Amino acid sequence: MNVQDYESFTSDIEALELQAQGENLEAFIYALPLDRVESVLEVGCGSGAFIRAVARVLGPEARVCGVDISEDHINYGQQIVQRDSLRNVSLVVGDVLDEGIADVVGRDFDLVLCRYVLMYMIPKSLEKACLSQMKRLARSGGKVVCIEPDVNFGQERFPSPPDKLSRILSHLVAYYSQHGLIEWRSGIQLYHHLRSAGIMDVEVKLVDGRIIQGGFPKQLVEHGSKDVERLLHPYLEYIGVPELVDEVAEQWREYLRSPSNFLYTPIFMGIGTLSVP
Numbered sequence: 001m002n003v004q005d006y007e008s009f010t011s012d013i014e015a016l017e018l019q020a021q022g023e024n025l026e027a028f029i030y031a032l033p034l035d036r037v038e039s040v041l042e043v044g045c046g047s048g049a050f051i052r053a054v055a056r057v058l059g060p061e062a063r064v065c066g067v068d069i070s071e072d073h074i075n076y077g078q079q080i081v082q083r084d085s086l087r088n089v090s091l092v093v094g095d096v097l098d099e100g101i102a103d104v105v106g107r108d109f110d111l112v113l114c115r116y117v118l119m120y121m122i123p124k125s126l127e128k129a130c131l132s133q134m135k136r137l138a139r140s141g142g143k144v145v146c147i148e149p150d151v152n153f154g155q156e157r158f159p160s161p162p163d164k165l166s167r168i169l170s171h172l173v174a175y176y177s178q179h180g181l182i183e184w185r186s187g188i189q190l191y192h193h194l195r196s197a198g199i200m201d202v203e204v205k206l207v208d209g210r211i212i213q214g215g216f217p218k219q220l221v222e223h224g225s226k227d228v229e230r231l232l233h234p235y236l237e238y239i240g241v242p243e244l245v246d247e248v249a250e251q252w253r254e255y256l257r258s259p260s261n262f263l264y265t266p267i268f269m270g271i272g273t274l275s276v277p
Contacts, residue, residue: 013047013076015226020049022219023267024208028115029057031207031269033143037110039063041137043096043130044117046070048077048089055089067094067105096133097126105137112138113145118193119186123177131197141276144199147207150187150266157255157263164244165251168235175235190270199272208267214259225253 028050040058042051045066055064066089068074077091094104096114112134121127134144154161154169161169176182183189194202212220228249236242255261 012070012227013073015223016046016073017049018219018223018226020053022217022223023210025050025053027208028147028267028269029054031205032113032145033111033271034058037062037143039109040065040111040113041105041109042066043112043114043134043137044068045073045077045091045115047073048080048091050115051091052077052080052084052086052089055086058088060088062088063090063106063109064088065090065092065105065109067092067096067101069093069095097129101133102137107137108139109137109142110139111143111145113147115147116149118146118148118190119183122183122186122189122193123180127193128197131193131199135197135199135274138274140274142274144194144272144274146190146194146270148186148190148268148270149184149210150268151184153184156265157261159261161255162251165248165255168232168248171239172231172235175238179234179238181234187266187268190268194270194272198275200275202270202272204268204270206266207269210265210267212256212261212263214261215257221256224256228252 032054034057037058039062040051040054042065045051045068048066051064051066055062058064066077071093074091074093081089081091092104094101114130114134118127118130121130131144138144151173153172154166160166173184176184191202191204210220212224215221229245232248233242233245236244236248256263
C-alpha cells in the first residue's frame with residue numbers, strides 16, 4: 001500500500017500528519033533537552049510524525065521509540081519509518097497506562113515525552129497515572145517532557161467569527177472539560193501537573209504559536225477543518241439544537257479559510273527532571 005494513500009486509514013491519521021506538517025516541529029525539537037540524550041520514548045505517539053523528526057536530529061546511534069494504543073496509527077507510522085530507512089526508530093502498539101508497558105517499550109530512557117496526550121487524560125483524572133508511568137520508564141536523573149496546547153475557542157482569533165459560531169465556540173472548552181472529554185487548555189496546567197507528579201526542577205516554556213493567518217498554512221487549515229461536525233455535535237445535541245451542526249461547521253471552515261482572519265494556538269512545553277536516589 002502506498003504510504004500516501006490516506007483513504008485506507010482513519011481521518012485521524014491524516015489529521016495528525018497535517019498538524020505536524022503545519023507546525024514548527026523544529027522549534028519543538030530545539031526546545032527539547034537533548035544534550036547527551038541517547039534514548040527517547042514518546043508515549044501516545046500517534047502516527048509517529050514527531051518522534052520521527054526527533055530521530056532524524058539525534059542520528060542513527062540513538063535509541064528512539066514511539067508507543068501508541070492505536071494499531072492503525074502504528075502501522076501507518078511503521079510504513080514511513082521503513083520508507084525513510086529510519087533504522088533507529090521503533091514504533092509499537094501499547095498503552096502507557098498498562099503496568100506491563102515497560103516489557104513492550106523497554107525502560108531507562110534518557111527522555112520520555114508526550115505530545116497532546118495529557119489533554120485527554122486530565123478530564124478523566126488519569127494525568128497522574130500517565131505521568132507516573134512516564135517516570136517509571138525514564139532513567140534516574142532523566143527528563144520527562146510534556147507538550148500541550150492552550151486552545152481557547154473563540155478567544156484566540158480576530159476578527160470575531162459570525163455570531164452563531166462565536167456563541168457556540170465560547171462554550172466548547174467548558175463543555176468538553178466538564179463532561180470528561182478533552183481539556184483544551186491543558187498547556188497552562190503543565191506546571192501544576194508535573195509538580196504534582198513529583199517531578200523536580202519543572203520549567204514550562206512557550207514553544208510555538210501555531211498561527212493561521214489569511215488561510216495559511218494550508219496544512220493547519222485542513223487540519224482544523226477535519227471532523228468539525230464530530231467536534232460540534234456533542235455540544236449542540238446537549239443544548240438541543242443538533243440540526244445546526246452542518247451550518248455551524250461550514251461557518252467554521254469558511255472562517256479558517258478567510259484571507260482576512262488571524263488565529264493562534266499557544267503550545268507549551270513542560271520539562272522536568274527525575275530525582276536521583
